[in-house]
Amino acid sequence: MLPKAVVTNGHTEHSTTAANEPNVPPEKWQQKRLVRQKEKLRSNLLKSGFQFLDRFVELLKEMEDVPKDTKKKYLQKMLHAIFFFGQIHVTPIEPREFLPESHQDTFRCLYLAPFQQCTTHLPTKTPYSILLDYVTEVKRFTTPQELMSFLQSFNAQLWNQSLEEPHALNATEFTFTASVIACCFYSDPQGGTDLHHFYGASLSCKGLHERRIMIELSSIKTWHKAMAYAVHHGDTGLAITFPEGMWSQAFQFNVEEQKYQEKSPCGKCQQMFRNVNFWPPPNTPATGDKWQYGNCAEVESLSKLLLGTRVVEEGVRSTRTPPLPNSYEAIERDFTNSIEEDIKKSLINRLRSRQFKAKTLQFFNLQ
Numbered sequence: 213m214l215p216k217a218v219v220t221n222g223h224t225e226h227s228t229t230a231a232n233e234p235n236v237p238p239e240k241w242q243q244k245r246l247v248r249q250k251e252k253l254r255s256n257l258l259k260s261g262f263q264f265l266d267r268f269v270e271l272l273k274e275m276e277d278v279p280k281d282t283k284k285k286y287l288q289k290m291l292h293a294i295f296f297f298g299q300i301h302v303t304p305i306e307p308r309e310f311l312p313e314s315h316q317d318t319f320r321c322l323y324l325a326p327f328q329q330c331t332t333h334l335p336t337k338t339p340y341s342i343l344l345d346y347v348t349e350v351k352r353f354t355t356p357q358e359l360m361s362f363l364q365s366f367n368a369q370l371w372n373q374s375l376e377e378p379h380a381l382n383a384t385e386f387t388f389t390a391s392v393i394a395c396c397f398y399s400d401p402q403g404g405t406d407l408h409h410f411y412g413a414s415l416s417c418k419g420l421h422e423r424r425i426m427i428e429l430s431s432i433k434t435w436h437k438a439m440a441y442a443v444h445h446g447d448t449g450l451a452i453t454f455p456e457g458m459w460s461q462a463f464q465f466n467v468e469e470q471k472y473q474e475k476s477p478c479g480k481c482q483q484m485f486r487n488v489n490f491w492p493p494p495n496t497p498a499t500g501d502k503w504q505y506g507n508c509a510e511v512e513s514l515s516k517l518l519l520g521t522r523v524v525e526e527g528v529r530s531t532r533t534p535p536l537p538n539s540y541e542a543i544e545r546d547f548t549n550s551i552e553e554d555i556k557k558s559l560i561n562r563l564r565s566r567q568f569k570a571k572t573l574q575f576f577n578l579q
């Protein structure tokens with residue numbers, strides 16, 4: 213475990229209110245409140261990054277039979293993603309601030325690329341999705357419940373460890389946990405498939421701007437283009453239809469009970485992803501969901517399935533009328549020719565507005 217001292221990192225908690233500062237004029241008080249709110253957000257991000265790295269390093273140590281190169285690859289991805297969120301924060305956080313002073317030089321020496329590239333290269337995923345990729349690569353989960361139980365224990369240790377700290381975060385303040393995990397598989401109606409499960413996490417970052425950045429960069433880099441197409445058209449009602457045999461199940465983390473519990477799909481996922489057997493079944497009528505298109509865990513899991521299952525990829529269609537030529541390649545072409553460029557421009561503008569040096573879009577890529 214990394215030394216604890218850094219968690220407090222000079223941040224003090226403020227609890228001042230208008231009631232205990234009666235002589236401060238309202239506009240001054242409002243200004244002070246905003247400054248404190250900003251400080252709190254920055255401090256939460258810093259502590260979340262520290263706690264998450266601490267727990268992830270522990271997890272890597274616990275898994276003794278995993279090859280060192282695999283661990284190093286994932287640790288570097290994790291460091292880079294967390295440093296990146298520090299970089300694009302409204303008041304940027306330097307990479308070394310996420311580490312205890314005693315480890316800063318060693319980490320920089322061992323893992324130079326994340327330190328150098330967090331100001332120029334983008335991550336492809338949020339920290340919790342990187343964790344999910346790691347554990348599903350190195351551990352064989354035979355059922356979604358096994359994975360949920362593993363993640364519950366990971367989360368519990370994340371919080372328990374933080375409880376020892378005077379200024380530690382609770383589950384709701386934490387920046388990098390995914391509230392929902394989705395699992396999907398394809399069951400060939402003709403039979404004969406191995407029902408490989410694909411897992412995805414909801415976007416594990418806080419802030420409207422940050423989420424939009426992750427959705428845009430996922431659209432141009434991480435997700436299958438048919439998913440990016442559906443997410444892009446979420447507002448217009450255009451959607452994609454999957455071939456017969458698709459199943460999707462989601463689990464939401466219940467903070468009070470510290471457990472993942474089954475969750476029905478949101479109205480947006482039902483609208484964007486047609487002909488999927490969701491479990492538990494959708495609520496009727498569908499609720500008005502406030503989050504952005506692309507935020508849900510289903511997007512990542514269905515995208516992984518599309519990227520890994522040729523027969524499903526070939527069976528995906530758009531609901532556009534008159535229809536695109538009847539093939540999945542037509543969806544990809546439509547996305548590449550008329551949508552992708554605008555997303556790239558928007559992403560570059562968003563990054564620039566947060567002091568990120570993005571002349572061109574480059575992604576963190578380990579050789």
Ligand SMILES: [Zn+2]
Pocket residue numbers: 477478479480481482508509510
């Ligand atoms: Zn959804």
